[in-house]
Amino acid sequence: MSRTMHAAVVEKFREPLVLKELPIPTPAAGQILVKTEACGVCHTDLHAARGDWPLKPTLPFTPGHEGIGIVAALGAGVTAVKEGDRVGVPWLFSACGHCEYCLAAREPVCPSAQFGGYTVNGGFAEYIIADPSYVAHIPAHLEPHAAAPLICAGITSYKGIKETQARPGEWIVISGIGGLGHLGVQYAIAMGLQVCAVDVDEGKLAHAKRLGASATVNAKTGDPITAVQKITGGGGHGVLITAPSLGAFKQGVGMTRKWGTCVLVGLPPGDFPTPLFDVVANCISIRGSFVGSRGDMAEALAFAAGGKVKADIELQPLSAINAVFERLEHGDVPSRVVLDFAKH
Ligand code: NAD
Ligand code: ZN
Ligand code: ZN
Numbered sequence: 001m002s003r004t005m006h007a008a009v010v011e012k013f014r015e016p017l018v019l020k021e022l023p024i025p026t027p028a029a030g031q032i033l034v035k036t037e038a039c040g041v042c043h044t045d046l047h048a049a050r051g052d053w054p055l056k057p058t059l060p061f062t063p064g065h066e067g068i069g070i071v072a073a074l075g076a077g078v079t080a081v082k083e084g085d086r087v088g089v090p091w092l093f094s095a096c097g098h099c100e101y102c103l104a105a106r107e108p109v110c111p112s113a114q115f116g117g118y119t120v121n122g123g124f125a126e127y128i129i130a131d132p133s134y135v136a137h138i139p140a141h142l143e144p145h146a147a148a149p150l151i152c153a154g155i156t157s158y159k160g161i162k163e164t165q166a167r168p169g170e171w172i173v174i175s176g177i178g179g180l181g182h183l184g185v186q187y188a189i190a191m192g193l194q195v196c197a198v199d200v201d202e203g204k205l206a207h208a209k210r211l212g213a214s215a216t217v218n219a220k221t222g223d224p225i226t227a228v229q230k231i232t233g234g235g236g237h238g239v240l241i242t243a244p245s246l247g248a249f250k251q252g253v254g255m256t257r258k259w260g261t262c263v264l265v266g267l268p269p270g271d272f273p274t275p276l277f278d279v280v281a282n283c284i285s286i287r288g289s290f291v292g293s294r295g296d297m298a299e300a301l302a303f304a305a306g307g308k309v310k311a312d313i314e315l316q317p318l319s320a321i322n323a324v325f326e327r328l329e330h331g332d333v334p335s336r337v338v339l340d341f342a343k344h
Pocket of ligand 2: 042043044045065091152153
């Protein structure tokens with residue numbers, strides 16, 4: 001085993017990532033070392049590299065929280081996984097395990113949570129340090145590149161749909177049909193919901209149709225709230241906003257049916273105005289949703305292992321990361337780019 005690895009590092013916010021040769025880290029007691037096979041590129045990685053959010057990562061850092069790989073070494077005392085296992089190193093890198101949120105399987109909001117590719121180095125590197133208690137266990141016949149998007153885009157859209165509490169036969173509106181949304185459409189259909197897909201790009205909407213969406217609305221043309229209200233006969237019982245655009249949030253509340261729930265998962269920096277009277281008088285719930293628990297992860301992966309959900313992926317080498325970020329920023333990635341660590 002060589003002693004160095006390639007990694008794409010954010011050295012300054014809003015500047016291209018720097019491809020570096022770094023020492024392969026050694027797992028401390030309780031940690032594992034994962035040899036990366038694949039890592040999806042999430043829009044969150046772009047927010048991280050731009051320093052978009054109030055809580056900023058400490059520079060320099062290696063982004064990536066959809067890393068899939070093989071356990072290559074164990075730190076002292078590790079029993080939860082063994083060498084050779086295929087695992088995913090997700091956004092929820094670790095949590096305390098004993099606070100009120102951890103006890104309630106709400107570990108993403110643990111005050112001591114660490115986030116992969118954000119507060120600790122992530123998967124844009126040939127090796128990743130991970131906490132074996134929080135890795136995703138990749139089902140045997142899921143191929144690593146196809147599994148990568150599931151451990152963030154998949155779990156987040158799946159959990160977000162659950163949080164809408166929409167029931168089989170009801171309407172869900174999914175706004176933003178990119179990495180998260182194209183999986184959300186598939187989860188929603190597998191859960192028996194009718195999907196109305198909203199995006200600003202005709203190509204993304206055509207893709208939603210191919211995936212089984214019952215209706216599509218282009219938010220750039222006409223009044224998308226009226227269009228959704230008409231299609232769904234009064235708004236979505238559930239609405240899931242994945243779009244990294246503030247305009248989509250205000251529209252999402254307007255697309256929600258009376259007594260419906262609008263779940264926010266997209267994270268563009270900033271705030272959006274809430275139509276207070278409409279929310280109160282229509283008894284609308286607005287709730288945030290942040291990835292999911294380890295139980296949600298296992299469920300999200302099981303849908304894919306059962307053939308009900310499949311990520312559409314484009315493979316690129318790690319060295320292409322800056323070009324991929326550029327495309328992601330401009331909405332030019334069809335669904336999800338996955339970095340392929342066999343490519344150079
Ligand atoms: P993406 O770039 O792959 O997809 C975004 C999609 O939104 C694109 O299809 C784009 O065309 C569409 N879009 C842009 N503006 C729109 C608008 N006004 N209305 C409707 N659609 C619009 O991004 P992604 O990787 O799917 O991530 C989406 C967002 O979700 C990001 O902000 C990311 O940080 C966030 N995210 C949140 C969580 C969480 O736990 N809450 C997890 C992962 C990602
Ligand atoms: Zn993500
Ligand atoms: Zn905790």
